[in-house]
Amino acid sequence: MKEREIPHILIVDDQYENIVLLENMLLSEYNVKTLDNGKDALDYVHENLPDLVLLDVMMPDMDGFEVCKQLKENPKTKNIPVIFLTALSELEYKVEGFNAGGVDYVIKPFHKEEILHRLKIHLTLREQKQVLEASKRKFADANTQLELTKKELENVKAELQKQKGNSGKADSDKSEFITSMGNEILTTINTIIQQSNFISVEECSPDAAQNIASIRTAAEKLRKIVNDIIQNILL
Template sequence: MNNELNDDTNKGSSILIVDDNPKNLQVLASILRTSNYKVAMVKDGAKAIKFISSRKPDLILLDIMMPELDGFEVCQKLKQSKTSKDIPIIFISALSETEDKVKGFEAGGVDYITKPFQQQEVLARVKTHLDLRNAYKKLKQAYKDIEIAAKTDSMTKLSNRLDIIEKIKYEQRKYQRSGNPFSLILSDIDNFKLFNDKYGHDCGDFILIAVADIIKSGIRKQDTAARWGGEEFLILLPETDKPGGESTAIKIRERLISKTFEYNEHPHKISMTFGISTFNGQGIDNCIKMADEALYKGKTSGKNCIVLSD
């Protein structure tokens, strides 16, 4: 029976029992331990709240009739806290009237077990809500992964165009409140077509990833680097003026030209050209355009350089 009511997914899950009756604590703990759950016990609501502030169980079995704080009050307090609001709570009580069960659900409980306890029922209800909790966590992670994928360039793992545009708009709103400028660096790998034509597109991909890593190592935590398209990269530098943008570009350029990248036993030297603009209320499109024009000026004047917009 126990194997049917538990599985490897829930094995080792932690359960907190809250009841002022020592006999009830021992009975429930004994039932739960037959299915290899980790059990903790406290005798009142205040101790339960204190326990959960430092250790977060996977599920709570909560008695209703307790001194000082009853189960309904404890449940409401836990559901109001960010750290405990997602923990499923099953009420345990000798109260079996419909209105008591409804009150428990309204307080935030997910289920209701009446005393005296039946082992099979306890294990079945516990397993059901642990399964639901695990499924919910997996679903949240899946949505998070999808959101990250939608904002990330799959090859370089940098932000994509959509993500950095959102972040630039956010910096624009900050500028409207504070007046602090931000800078953009638009950069392009010099002679990138030669890597693809001479060594193949796999080599080109290797170069893109290597450049992305160099860029990430040369910016601050609050900065954002994105693959703008092809071999172009756009870097957003919040609260940074033009000299600050130039300083960042110099750091990235120096790291690139000082390193030799080896692909299939062929050494490669990589250089980039950088165009820098600073936002001072001229509009996002114009700011990007100014960085692009500075980049173009650098490309036509010999490459491997840094050009500041007018």
């Protein structure tokens, strides 16, 4: 129900005495507008949305069923509850009224207590429905925002993975370069060690023999260091 102190009720009936009777029943509690034909009712409702319509069934030119159908076909007015007013008590007319979109049926002659009770029920239901619809919209908005946030996070994640991939490629290229260079160094070191092994220490002077031993020791240490570096890169 719209936010105002007094609910707005539209009464549509081609019988003046019925309008006066209903108006007197409702004026103490509701803001009442009365009209005597369906066409004027449709024109009025499109410009002034009531909270509920009390609609007579048997009217000339356009009966209440047709008025209700047109209200329900319009997105702007489809949620306005319509209570039919009629002397027709047969089941087939009630079914036709519900099929047209009515929420209730009041049989003439009217009784104030019944009218007020039915109005209160359907106005409360309308208000609860509006609260539910507002909650659904808020939920939909929150869900949309959540989806946008998830999408943003996915984009950030993809970008990080891309950067990581680029960084990983750079690291991989760097590792390959270091490994390649390390293997070349190892080849040189191994050559030095092998060459040193071919030298007969007995044929060298003590100083030369000591130098050869130092070279071999240093080469072996260097080989171990390079091997360790390559292994760490490959892990």
